[in-house]
Amino acid sequence: MxxxxxxxxxxxxxxxxxxxxxxxxxxxxxxxxxxVLDAVVWIRTNVDSSIAFRYSCVNAxxxxxxxxSVNGKTEYACTARLSTESTTVGPLTNKTLIRDLVTDIVPxxxxxxxxxxxxxxx
Amino acid sequence: MIHLETDVLVVGxxxxxxxxxxxxxRNDADVILADKSMISRGGATIMAQMTTAAALGEQExxxxxxxxxxxxxxxxxxxxxxxxxxLCREAVDRIHEMDDWKVGWARKxxxxxxxxxxxxxxxxxxxxxxxNTGPAxxxxxxxxxxxxxxxxxxxxxxxxxxxxxxxIVVGAVGWNIEDQTPVTIAAKAVVLAAxxxxxxxxxxxxxxxMNGDAYAMALRAGADLxxxxxxxxxxxxxxxxxxxxxxxxxxDPFRYKLGGRLFNAEGKEFLHRYGGEDAEKxxxxxxxxxxxxTKENEAGRTTExxxxxxxxxxxxxxxxxxxxxxxxxxxxxxxxxLTKRTIEVSPIAHYHMGGIRVNEQMETSVPGLYGAGEAxxxxxxxxxxxxxxxxxxxxFGERAGRFAAGYANGRKQGWSDMGAEEHLxxxxxxxxxxxxANGELSALGEMWAELQTLMWDKVGxxxxxxxxxxxxxxxxxxxxxxxxxxxxxxxxxNLTLQDWxxxxxxxxxxxxxxxxxxxRTESRGAHQREDYEEIDPAQSHNQRLQxxxxxxxxxxxxxxxxxx
Numbered sequence: 123m124x125x126x127x128x129x130x131x132x133x134x135x136x137x138x139x140x141x142x143x144x145x146x147x148x149x150x151x152x153x154x155x156x157x158v159l160d161a162v163v164w165i166r167t168n169v170d171s172s173i174a175f176r177y178s179c180v181n182a183x184x185x186x187x188x189x190x191s192v193n194g195k196t197e198y199a200c201t202a203r204l205s206t207e208s209t210t211v212g213p214l215t216n217k218t219l220i221r222d223l224v225t226d227i228v229p230x231x232x233x234x235x236x237x238x239x240x241x242x243x244x
Numbered sequence: 245m246i247h248l249e250t251d252v253l254v255v256g257x258x259x260x261x262x263x264x265x266x267x268x269x270r271n272d273a274d275v276i277l278a279d280k281s282m283i284s285r286g287g288a289t290i291m292a293q294m295t296t297a298a299a300l301g302e303q304e305x306x307x308x309x310x311x312x313x314x315x316x317x318x319x320x321x322x323x324x325x326x327x328x329x330x331l332c333r334e335a336v337d338r339i340h341e342m343d344d345w346k347v348g349w350a351r352k353x354x355x356x357x358x359x360x361x362x363x364x365x366x367x368x369x370x371x372x373x374x375x376n377t378g379p380a381x382x383x384x385x386x387x388x389x390x391x392x393x394x395x396x397x398x399x400x401x402x403x404x405x406x407x408x409x410x411x412i413v414v415g416a417v418g419w420n421i422e423d424q425t426p427v428t429i430a431a432k433a434v435v436l437a438a439x440x441x442x443x444x445x446x447x448x449x450x451x452x453x454m455n456g457d458a459y460a461m462a463l464r465a466g467a468d469l470x471x472x473x474x475x476x477x478x479x480x481x482x483x484x485x486x487x488x489x490x491x492x493x494x495x496d497p498f499r500y501k502l503g504g505r506l507f508n509a510e511g512k513e514f515l516h517r518y519g520g521e522d523a524e525k526x527x528x529x530x531x532x533x534x535x536x537x538t539k540e541n542e543a544g545r546t547t548e549x550x551x552x553x554x555x556x557x558x559x560x561x562x563x564x565x566x567x568x569x570x571x572x573x574x575x576x577x578x579x580x581x582l583t584k585r586t587i588e589v590s591p592i593a594h595y596h597m598g599g600i601r602v603n604e605q606m607e608t609s610v611p612g613l614y615g616a617g618e619a620x621x622x623x624x625x626x627x628x629x630x631x632x633x634x635x636x637x638x639x640f641g642e643r644a645g646r647f648a649a650g651y652a653n654g655r656k657q658g659w660s661d662m663g664a665e666e667h668l669x670x671x672x673x674x675x676x677x678x679x680x681a682n683g684e685l686s687a688l689g690e691m692w693a694e695l696q697t698l699m700w701d702k703v704g705x706x707x708x709x710x711x712x713x714x715x716x717x718x719x720x721x722x723x724x725x726x727x728x729x730x731x732x733x734x735x736x737x738n739l740t741l742q743d744w745x746x747x748x749x750x751x752x753x754x755x756x757x758x759x760x761x762x763x764r765t766e767s768r769g770a771h772q773r774e775d776y777e778e779i780d781p782a783q784s785h786n787q788r789l790q791x792x793x794x795x796x797x798x799x800x801x802x803x804x805x806x807x808x
Contacts (some may be wrong), residue, residue, distance in 0.1 A: 138736050155486025155578075166739070167689035174737040178286040178451045183489040184379060185285040185451065201489040220422055221736040231390075232283050232399040234246065234420050234427070 127152050127206050132161045134173060135212035138221040145210070146170075152204070157181060158192055158211060159199040162223070174222035175199075189214060190223050245668075246420065246427045249659075250276040250396070251652040252645065253416055253431035255403045256458065258287025259634060260617025261437035262385035263338075263641030264648070268435075269392035273649035276429060277395055279453075280402040280421065280742065284386040286453040287439050288595075288618060289637055292378030294497035295361055295369035297631030298335040302355040306366045308332040315632060318363045318529060319597075319625020320769040321784045322471065324805035326604050327623040330643070335635035338642060339370060347384040348372050359500045361630040363529050369631040374570050375497055381634065401427060403457075404745050405667040406434055406465040406613060409660035413465065413612030417667035419675075421742065424735050426671050430659035432652035433612045435644045436462055436600060440618040441475060441753050443746075445593035446700035449481055449493045455746045456753025458619035462600045463752060463797075467608035469789045470621045470802070471598030472753075473760035474770045476628055477705050479533030480506070481592025483551035487578050492592055494571070495554055496630070499526040501567045506533075507553040507586070508545040514552070531627045531769050534591040538705040541590070551588035559583075591705050595633055597624045597770065598760070601788065606644035612651065616644035622786075622805070626769025674731055674741060687729045688743040691722065695750060703758050708775045709765075716758040723751050752797075759797055760787050 132150045137143030148169055150161045162175050179185035181200045188199040191212040199211070217225035230236040252268040254261045257279035265277040279286055299311040311332040316323050339356070343349055349356045350373045360367040372380040389395055403418035407428075415430040438458035442448040459469055480499070482492040498504060503524030508514045513522035518536035520528030537552050546552055556564065561583050565572050572582075580587065599621035606614045617637040624632060684690075702715035726747050731740035764787065766780035767773050785801045792798045 138734075153486070155488070157488045166686075167693050168686055169689075170685040171687070171689040171740050171743060172685055172732040172734060172738075174734070174739055176737075178281045178453055179291055180452055181488050182291055182491040184290045184491065185281070187282060187285055198489075203488065221734065224737045226422075228282060228399045228422075232397045233422070234398050234401060235422070237396060237398065238246065 126154060130204060130206060131208045132165065132204070133208065133210040134162070134165070134223065135210070136173070136222045137219070139219055152206065156204045157200055158197070158202040158204050158209065159188055161204050161209070162199060162211065174220065174224045176224045176227070187227070189227070191215060246425055247430070248276060248427065249430045249657060250274050251431065252433045252435060252648045253278065253429050254435045254437055254645070255416070255461070256287060256436070256438035256619070257283040257397070258437065258439060258617065259289030259381060259385060259637030260619070260641035260644070261435070262389045263638050264435045264437055264616050264645030265395045266385070266388050266392055267642045267645030268649040269394045271646050271649035273394065273652050275395040276398060276431070277389065278398045278401040278403055278418070280400065281451070281453050282399040283389070283397045284382040286451050288450045288454060289634065290378045290382040291450055291491050292381065292634050293375040293491055293494055294371040294377050294500065295359070295631035296339065296371060296377060296634040297361070297364065297369050297629065298339040298635055299332065299366070299368050300336060300339060300356055300358065300370065303358055303367060306368055308336060310365055311335070311368060314364050315624070315629050318627050318629040320627055320779070322625035322768070322786060322804055324622035325807040326805050329807055330604060331623045331632065331636055331639050334639040334642070338635060338638035342381065342384055342638070345384050345388055348380050361500055362527050363629045364631070369500070371497070374568055375494060377634070402742060402745065403461070404671070406461050407660060407663040407667065408465050408610065409658055409663040411466070411611065412658060413610060414658040414660050414663060417664050417671070419671060419741070421737055424675055424738055424741065426668055428664055428668070430657045432655045432657060433614060433648040435614040435616055435648050436619050437616040437641060437644070438619055440596040441757070442593045442595070444695065444699045444750055444754050444757070445475070445704070446696040447481065447591070448593040449478060449491065450594070455750045457746070457749045458615065459599060459756060460749035460752040462608060462613070462615065463756070463789070463791050465613055466610045467613055468601040469599060469756055470601045470786045471625070472756040472789055473764050473787065474597035474626050475593055475757060476530060476595040476597055476770045477534040477591040478594030479530055479537055479591050480554055480589035481594070482587065483590045484547070484549045484588040485580065487580070489574060493594060495587070495589060498556065498568065502556055502559055502564070505555050507555060508540045509547050509552070510545055514540055514545070529627060530630070531772070534705050535772055537590055546590070547588050549588055551590035553586035554589045555586040556582040557584070557586065595628055597621065597626065597628050605647040606640055607647065614644040614648045616640040626771060674744060675733070685732070688731070688740055688747065691726065691729070691747055692743065695722065695747070695754060699754055703754070703761060705772060707761055707771070707773050709762060712758055712762045716755065716762065719751055719755045719758060726751060755797060756789050759799060760789060763787060763799055
């Protein structure tokens with residue numbers, strides 16, 4: 123039987139448009155079966171609440187808002203199990219970055235700036 | 245700054261908010277539908293797995309009056325009978341309307357299928373297979389709301405304060421989360437459909453947006469709350485082993501369809517000790533099961549994780565698969581084989597019976613302010629019947645939208661810069677400072693964690709005056725502590741600013757729950773006091789909470805609304 127680590131390293135890509143991005147690595151207490159979402163929520167609660175991250179439904183995979191890049195692969199943070207080795211979480215690369223892990227996944231018809239631009243332009 | 249104008253502003257875009265927007269639009273109103281998360285994605289509706297109660301009477305004879313009797317029985321004498329009656333009567337219309345919109349209710353031989361749920365006298369809980377009710381309903385309403393030309397849908401718009409001028413609602417103030425721009429909205433009527441308060445508790449089953457916004461905004465606008473002592477604890481929330489990609493209340497539909505058995509850590513059935521029924525009968529109501537499990541825990545008869553065992557091991561695999569096909573695969577990917585093992589369950593904060601006090605038109609005591617869905621109190625009394633939350637969202641949402649449109653039509657905008665000023669000044673002060681959370685990047689996260697633990701331990705399933713008083717005292721200290729915390733100065737998607745406003749709502753809501761729970765010196769429904777273990781017929785009244793002129797919470801009692 124493999125022994126479980128007490129904690130694991132989770133690296134978060136941070137940045138905003140026009141600002142040079144950087145990564146920060148956090149030591150997150152490990153619990154068997156935990157998700158990447160659990161890890162990001164733990165970091166926001168206990169170390170740095172300023173990380174931008176989009177989620178709503180907490181591990182049920184119902185809201186579909188928490189899609190991010192986990193070790194380079196597109197995944198829902200709520201269903202991706204946290205690796206017992208190391209994990210890097212970043213924003214989706216095919217969407218416009220808003221900040222940190224948040225990208226522009228809101229349909230233009232529901233985005234206030236886009237609605238106003240369409241109204242004023244049309 | 246962005247300024248918008250509309251007839252009806254709907255705050256919250258779950259089931260109730262979307263239905264309100266649809267109803268307001270078809271009653272000739274222009275609508276802004278705003279959600280701090282994304283339209284139809286946040287809130288509680290999308291989390292619903294199965295049960296939607298409505299007396300359709302397609303399978304076997306049923307009537308809304310029977311549904312009403314069951315609702316009133318579950319409510320332990322505190323339901324507003326007018327509101328409960330509207331809920332049960334109009335649930336049928338809403339379910340049929342959504343059927344016309346092709347939501348996909350499960351059918352057998354052409355008839356919409358209903359299952360039996362605890363507290364119901366007739367099988368009447370309709371659903372969409374498999375455990376897909378919430379997502380299907382959310383998608384159906386999202387499509388309808390998108391077809392309504394007069395509805396502007398805005399995701400990522402946080403509404404923090406209702407603007408009241410001369411005692412009348414004139415709009416609201418908020419901010420665009422994506423870029424932190426202040427937003428003012430002139431509106432003739434506002435519908436609060438921002439859901440419940442489950443996030444106040446450490447163990448909770450709803451989305452992260454359910455932090456008491458609707459209650460706090462209503463109080464600050466001058467409206468009343470009732471029955472705030474009655475958050476509902478769903479008894480058999482998933483506890484262990486770790487499960488991802490599933491709602492923790494998923495075992496409820498399993499029990500509807502398959503029965504299942506509950507055992508304590510000693511392998512013994514225990515519900516009979518608390519007035520419930522054991523074996524495979526799933527008849528015991530939520531308040532009694534939550535109470536029983538919590539008592540077993542106190543007696544040291546729960547698992548290491550603090551839960552009890554739920555077993556489906558006696559049910560053949562084929563039967564499991566017929567009932568829940570794709571879900572059985574999801575469980576397998578979580579390493580759970582129900583034929584081989586039990587799972588551990590324990591109570592989890594799930595719903596709030598209390599809320600904004602409204603009349604049959606969903607109007608609050610403040611002209612122009614309406615409530616809908618879980619944000620509203622009264623229809624479910626001291627304990628909600630399984631399956632009544634989703635129809636409540638539809639029925640009250642539809643009514644709130646319809647009556648708000650009726651109120652708004654023909655009225656002039658009454659926007660007041662003066663009324664909005666204090667709200668804009670606060671936002672400006674919070675976003676203008678150039679410090680990072682007073683140097684403590686986790687200050688807001690830690691306050692959230694502290695509040696959730698405090699509420700769970702001291703304002704949870706089993707209460708005492710000592711615990712409640714300690715909670716109330718601490719919550720009252722935390723309110724000024726929050727005022728001293730500064731969000732970070734990030735301009736884009738600033739969750740610390742959102743945390744700050746969320747906590748502002750949560751602390752006022754938490755204080756409401758604790759105060760109301762102290763005042764109710766009896767045990768009734770979801771409110772269980774260890775120092776007052778019996779129901780007290782003299783307390784068969786509703787408790788009303790308001791803010792007085794100094795901003796302090798005050799309570800008094802109202803007689804229960806009876807049907808005319």
